[in-house]
Amino acid sequence: xxxxxxxxxxxxxxxxxxxxxxxxxxxxxxxxxxxxxxxxxxxxxxxxxxxxxxxxxxxxxxxxxxxxxxxxxxxxxxxxxxxxxxxxxxxxxxxxxxxxxxxxxxxxxxxxxxxxxxxxxxxxxxxxxxxxxxxxxxxxxxxxxxxxxxxxxxxxxxxxxxxxxxxxxxxxxxxxxxxxxxxxxxxxxx
Numbered sequence: 001x002x003x004x005x006x007x008x009x010x011x012x013x014x015x016x017x018x019x020x021x022x023x024x025x026x027x028x029x030x031x032x033x034x035x036x037x038x039x040x041x042x043x044x045x046x047x048x049x050x051x052x053x054x055x056x057x058x059x060x061x062x063x064x065x066x067x068x069x070x071x072x073x074x075x076x077x078x079x080x081x082x083x084x085x086x087x088x089x090x091x092x093x094x095x096x097x098x099x100x101x102x103x104x105x106x107x108x109x110x111x112x113x114x115x116x117x118x119x120x121x122x123x124x125x126x127x128x129x130x131x132x133x134x135x136x137x138x139x140x141x142x143x144x145x146x147x148x149x150x151x152x153x154x155x156x157x158x159x160x161x162x163x164x165x166x167x168x169x170x171x172x173x174x175x176x177x178x179x180x181x182x183x184x185x186x187x188x189x190x
Contacts, residue, residue: 004087004188005097005133007143008109011162012084012118013074019066020045022073030065032058041066064104071100071108076116077162083181088119090189095122095138097129099145133157140188149175160184 009015026037040062050059087094100109102125113120126132129148133141134155141152142160149167152159153174161167163177178184 001093002091002188003093003095003136003138004140004142005095005129005136005138006084006120006141007129007145008096008098008100009071009074010144010164011077011142012080013076013112015070015074018070018074022070024066024069030062032062037062064101067100068105068108071105072112074112076118077181079181081116081118083184084118084120086185093122094120095124095136096120097124097126097132097141097143099127100125130155130157142184146170149173158188160187 006012024041026034030037032040036058040059043059044063044066050057050063052059054060084094096109096113098109102109102123106123109123113123124132129141129143129145130151133139133152134157138157140158140160141148143149144161144164144167146166148157148159149161149170150173159175161175161177163179167177176187
């Protein structure tokens with residue numbers, strides 16, 4: 001069976017745009033002062049990492065709370081939804097492969113996929129999607145992450161990515177950038 005792995009955030013949806021533009025409102029559920037809320041939100045919007053070596057911090061909790069909202073609010077790429085339906089009609093097994101912590105975001109992720117009519121067969125969290133694809137025998141990965149773009153080809157995984165500002169001026173290392181999901185159809189069937 002033909003199998004493809006597809007990322008969610010900034011691939012099938014507009015996660016980063018939602019994070020940058022949504023008007024988050026401070027309330028007690030964030031467990032920080034309004035001043036800390038504003039500071040943390042500014043750090044989060046510029047993708048500033050936590051300075052702590054600890055796995056769980058006040059900032060990491062804040063990050064989770066905001067990201068969880070973005071998971072629900074992000075708009076799907078309409079051409080991506082159409083592409084997913086085309087994959088289903090063509091008999092592809094569709095694996096949604098995400099960096100999201102699905103221990104905490106499984107339900108809202110499945111809800112978002114269902115609400116937007118996005119078909120899939122499996123939903124997995126994977127920190128190293130190249131290794132994941134190799135282990136599952138998946139030859140095609142659609143993902144915006146620079147690591148996957150840089151290393152997929154070396155490990156026999158064909159990577160396709162939606163061209164974004166972060167990709168400009170970088171060699172694609174064998175990966176192929178696209179502007180519209182329809183461009184992938186001949187690439188994955190050829």
